[in-house]
Amino acid sequence: MLYESVVQPWLFRLDAERAHEEVSGALALLASIPGGAHALAALTGASETGWVTALGREFFGLRFPNPVGLAAGFDKDGRLVPILPALGFGFLEIGSVTLEPQPGNPKPRLFRIPESHALLNRMGFNSEGARAVARRLASQEKCKVPLGINLGLNKDTPPAQAPSAYARTFRILAAHGDYFVVNVSSPNTPGLRDLQKTAELAAILQEIQAANAAQKPVLIKLSPDQAPEDFDAAVAVADKFAQGLVVSNTTIAREGVDASWAAQAGGVSGAPLKDRADACLRRARARTKLPLIGVGGIASAEDARQRLDAGADLVQLYTGLVYGGPRAVREILIGLAREAPLFNGR
Numbered sequence: 001m002l003y004e005s006v007v008q009p010w011l012f013r014l015d016a017e018r019a020h021e022e023v024s025g026a027l028a029l030l031a032s033i034p035g036g037a038h039a040l041a042a043l044t045g046a047s048e049t050g051w052v053t054a055l056g057r058e059f060f061g062l063r064f065p066n067p068v069g070l071a072a073g074f075d076k077d078g079r080l081v082p083i084l085p086a087l088g089f090g091f092l093e094i095g096s097v098t099l100e101p102q103p104g105n106p107k108p109r110l111f112r113i114p115e116s117h118a119l120l121n122r123m124g125f126n127s128e129g130a131r132a133v134a135r136r137l138a139s140q141e142k143c144k145v146p147l148g149i150n151l152g153l154n155k156d157t158p159p160a161q162a163p164s165a166y167a168r169t170f171r172i173l174a175a176h177g178d179y180f181v182v183n184v185s186s187p188n189t190p191g192l193r194d195l196q197k198t199a200e201l202a203a204i205l206q207e208i209q210a211a212n213a214a215q216k217p218v219l220i221k222l223s224p225d226q227a228p229e230d231f232d233a234a235v236a237v238a239d240k241f242a243q244g245l246v247v248s249n250t251t252i253a254r255e256g257v258d259a260s261w262a263a264q265a266g267g268v269s270g271a272p273l274k275d276r277a278d279a280c281l282r283r284a285r286a287r288t289k290l291p292l293i294g295v296g297g298i299a300s301a302e303d304a305r306q307r308l309d310a311g312a313d314l315v316q317l318y319t320g321l322v323y324g325g326p327r328a329v330r331e332i333l334i335g336l337a338r339e340a341p342l343f344n345g346r
Helices: 002-012 016-032 036-044 130-139 159-176 192-196 198-210 228-241 271-287 301-309 319-324 328-337
Strands: 057-059 062-064 068-070 091-097 110-113 118-121 147-151 179-183 218-222 244-247 267-270 292-295 314-317
Touching: 002 016, 016 036, 016 110, 068 328, 091 130, 091 179, 118 271, 118 319, 130 159, 147 159, 159 179, 159 192, 159 198, 179 198, 192 198, 198 218, 198 228, 218 228, 228 244, 228 271, 244 271, 267 271, 267 319, 271 292, 271 301, 301 314, 301 328, 314 319, 314 328, 319 328
Parallel strands: 068 091, 068 314, 091 147, 147 179, 179 218, 218 244, 244 292, 292 314
Antiparallel strands: 057 062, 110 118, 118 267
């Protein structure tokens, strides 16, 4: 295919963040052209997956046309919401969005590890801020699939002010998302992961829920690096104050990548995260009946099926899209549909 032979080699000669900006710019341009989304769906084969009705499901009172979503991090500021469903996604998650604008960490801060089919990022919640994102979403037509908004925290927010900061961010964006994810697990904001502790996490969720007049689903995104007892405690908090979990964020472990990356700060995603994320998902499923979104190392139908069999209700990918290209979602959906009870033989 043209992507593998021409586009990907060109992109991989660029700095990883620059390549992402080029792809995002091309998608935004396509979105601005009448019929652009339909053209992209035809080009990637996503228009051929509308028949996969056996994969549709309902959670949080939302109808998901299929269980494969885009993970947070790809479209941080909601610029690509009108065009991304054309890749075949059953739902999108934008963000992380912080209350106030912030530039994130110094560049370079995003790296490919091709031999491991992985990425390492230390982005640091670069965000245009909640108000700018809310204005953009308000100006767009409603997303064609369920839209999640991932909530981050400004780097200079004192821990004691985290509950009010998350709640204010939620309040600004509440009208524009179908579900919300509280990100307390990124390894790239100092002290953020401490907010996964029982008292801190409960305080954040209680303050968000107090502002949640429309009763939008609120989920927690957990780290794969917690001690088992701490992970279990966070799941217990979710059972009391949230409507679901996203398992998991990137890892600071360096299994599965060359030793030369050991000294690099940041979180690893992609294939090296798969086993760790899968184990966390299984642990969460054994402890809660809440809906679970599985993410981390999903790049194929087999990966997605493994996570669904482990107890995930929905799955997400990002790094798998970087290496698999624009037809990745289509290939996953076709692979899943071949195993679905209602698959019609196509």
